[in-house]
Amino acid sequence: MNLRKSKKIKSEPINWILIAISFLVLAGLGLIFITQMEFQSGWFYQDLRETYSMELYAFKTDDIGGNGNEDIISYVDIHRRDDSVKPQYDTPQFGAVLALDGATGTNLWMNTYTGPVKKVFPLPDLDGDSIQDYFISVATVNESWYNFSHDWGYEMKPYIYIDQFTNKIISGKDGEDIVTAEDFPSTGFIDMIALDNLDDVGDLFCLEYYNGSYDDDYNVNITSYYSNGTQISSHNFTGYNQLDNFYGKDFRPSLDFLPINDEDYILLISGDGISLLNLTTLDTQNPENKYSWKDKNLEFENIVKVKDQNADGNEEVLLINRYSDIDHKFNTTLLDGGDFSVKDSFNLSLDEGFDYQCEGLEQLFYLGEENKTYVLINLEGDNDQTQARNLYSFVYELDSFGFGENPLWEYEKRFDDDNGNVHTFALQEDLDGDFLGEIVLIESYRPLLSPQVNRYRIINPNSNKNLAIINTDQWVQDIFTIDDFNGDSKKDMLILSWQSVSALSTQDPVPIFLSSIFPLGIPLFIIFLAMIIIGIVILIRNGKKLSVQREKIVGSLKERKLAVIVNFVVISLMTLTFMMFLLQINIFNQTLITGHYMTNISIAFLTTSIIWYALLPFTAAIYNHFAPRFAYFFINLRNFSFKLSKRYYNEIFVVDMEGREELGLLVKLKRVLLPLLFSIAIGFYTYNTAAPILGYPMGFDVFASEEFFNFIVGFNILCVLPMILTYIFFSFFIAGNYLLDDAGIVYFRQPKKHRQPGDIEPISIWAQSIIKGVAGISAIITFVQFFSSVDFSGFFQGEGVSIIFGFFMTIVFFWGIPFLTAFSYILLAEEIMEFSLEENKKKLYEIMETNGYDTEPRKITNLKPQEKEITKVSD
Secondary structure, three states, rough: OHHHHHHOOOOEEEEEEEEEEEHHHHHHHHHHHHHHHHEEOOEOOOOOOOOOEEEEEEEEEOOOOOOOOOEEEEEOOOOOOOOOOOEEEEEOOOOOEEEOOOOOOOEEEEEEOOOEEEEEEEEEOOOOOOOOOEEEEEEEEEOOOOOEEEEOEEEEEEEEEEEEEEEEEEOOOOEEEEEOHHHOOOOOOEEEOOOOOOEEEEOEEEEEEEEOOOOOOOOEEEEEEOOOOOOOEEEEEEEEEHHHHEEEEEOOEEEOOOOOOOOOOOEEEOOOOOEEOOOOOOOOOOEEEEOOOOOHHHEEEEEEEEOOOOOOOOOOOEEEEEEEEOOOEEEEEEEEEEEEEEEEEEEOOOOOOEEEEEEEEEEOEEEEOOEEEEEEEEEEEOOOOOEEEEEEEEEEEEEEEEEOOOEEEEEEEEOOEEEEOEEEEOOOOOOOOOOOOOOOEEEEEOOOOOEEEEEEEHHHHHHHHEEEEEOOOOOEEEEEEOOOOOOOOOEEEEEEEEEEEEEEEEOOOHHHOOOOOOOOHHHHHHHHHHHHHHHHHHHHHHHHHHHOOHHHHHHHHHHOOOHHHHHHHHHHHHHHHHHHHHHHHHHHHHHOOOOOHHHHHHHHHHHHHHHHHHHHHHHHHHHHHHHHHHHHHHHHHHHHHHHOOOOOOEEEEEEEEOOOOOOOOOHHHHHHHHHHHHHHHHHHEEEEHHHHHOOOOOOOOOOOOHHHHHHHHHHHHHHHHHHHHHHHHHHHHHHHHHHHOOOOEEEEEEEEEOOOOOOEEEHHHHHHHHHHHHHHHHHHEEEEHHHHHOOOHHHHHHOHHHHHHHHHHHHHHHHHHHHHHHHHHHHHHHHHHHHHHHHHHHHHHHHHHHHHOOOOOHHHHHHOOOHOOOOOOOO
């Protein structure tokens, strides 16, 4: 054994420094992720949003699935084309009714139709299966839609044939027909209520229109039917303008039941007042009671029934009306439910300059004093000239004396443009045990450089305390309280949005590591904390050792400008794209909700990015530390192949490099090529193969669509992550092979009897030739296959920040990671190996000598094989 290897060689501290940095990066970013990102239980149904320009409506129903939770009936109406969605079908002849599991959002059944479903009305159980059944009204629309004129422009709308509706009754259990369309008239139904105790009076009480067309005025009938479609009575009561308005926000008549002294009556809300009608006669000309607001210079805004306030056993009626000649002044009136006499009344005067509407009027859940209740009033105003918006919400106490003098809770918010929005809903559940139901306050706002965020605050109106805060991208048309689905014994929220139906827990979101949804949170928190401590200890212990080589490090950085520049550029681009992507998906402002596509992409992107940063130094440490062992493995492998052949004399020896220490730029770039091809081949092959099997899309048409987000999730999990992990795996091939070259390890092979010259060749060439061709061809095929299936135009929709983001996302995420990451990873590893080259060469020589190899450097020009004893000869 040579004297130069008699002393045991110790590992360079740089390897431990790199491992410590890797630990600190992984654990530090991981701790930020699991402690700052909040999880919330929930589910989302939005399967149709990419296909149809539609509106989803929903309401609670019985337990169809049999799991103990209320389920959901939803239906699809299409009354305009939404250009912001860009669905697969712009003007579809489509409608649907579907049942969703209230606990999971799973689709239990779905019926599709060739026209939009305008209404679905709940009925009692008609077929004896203990599940509510439903009356559905499906419109027939013209294939050619028309431009509907607004003050602000035009929009495409379907032309509805008002005398060609399909009306029938379906089973709530499975959606099958119970009473067919032939049993009911083909007119459209505006509203419908049904008695629970079916008798000879009639089962269904309806408002339906007749004697009109889509563009002209039409009349409304109030009718009663048996459940088999037989009509009992019909009365015309008034006319309205244009069918389109009656599906919009403008006033439309409606029906409700109002029991008086334990006898059911119909409460008819018409354009000029409310009427109490006898079930048998339905005589609108001679009602039992009537209250008119038309002669008081008032216009109807909203109505709600509230619990009995005067101990006569009858519910009371609360009205909100607006003064016809004053946009900002409203009248609030409490009527006795027995005779419609006025019990109390007061006026609300709001800020001038806004056209207000009462967007919500609800009675709060209350289990306190018997003759007391609370109501929530939500008023929203617009200024068409300035585009400003003003929003008010009040909670008023009601008792036997009337309204409280001042509101219990009030809220005002003004937006200087039309980007902001606020709405309040009554949560029919007491979360904190004070006997009063909470309020859901939803505020929209737009953070700097980010899309709009909708913040849900669950507020106790008594204390104005926030009980929960949830941030999401879902705006709300309506909220219902549904049975608890996440096991906290508190009712939860069913949220109806424009194109989705979702559910959210009412509990306050908690950081990931504390969430019961992620049981590994606490163990992961402990592991990350331990990694930080270990990383700091390693850094302190080895930093002092490395500090003595400060001049060597500085000199090395000056000599290796390519590696420094490439890593600086790649890390900068990754960080910039990383931050821009987080801003675009609002990760800083949104709650991670289970079942939401934004949660999936956030977790996938953040996890992959954290691993990318952490493995950059770790890969360099692995390359550097194991290079001698990997190199010796290939020496052994080559020697083993020699033994399989009896026809050659073989020898492995060390070539004298004769002072040739500099590694050329071209050689450095060549060393990057093989891992680059490997990573592309494996990453894109994994995605191209596994994505269709696992249901991830192979491309996307619209940026920020559900398809796009699913694509990004699949790309991160099935392409980027395997690509990054291969760099560690390739250290087996690359680090060992390139150290063989740096150490001058070659083999000599000479035939024993055949007339053929002997060969001297680097072992690395033999090892790489096994896979280089396959990797190159595979990389080209998989890369071309991937990019031929993806349309990147979706990245460049919009303007300004969106286009800049699209540019960086395309360049860095899809082109940069396969190419620049390979350069970054391998160049850094190469330079770390170059920094420790002498030590690694000594380690390799020591391993070789221990196993009987002669490592004395030889000069190829003076080599005389016949005069040198061959150290390894195949048998």
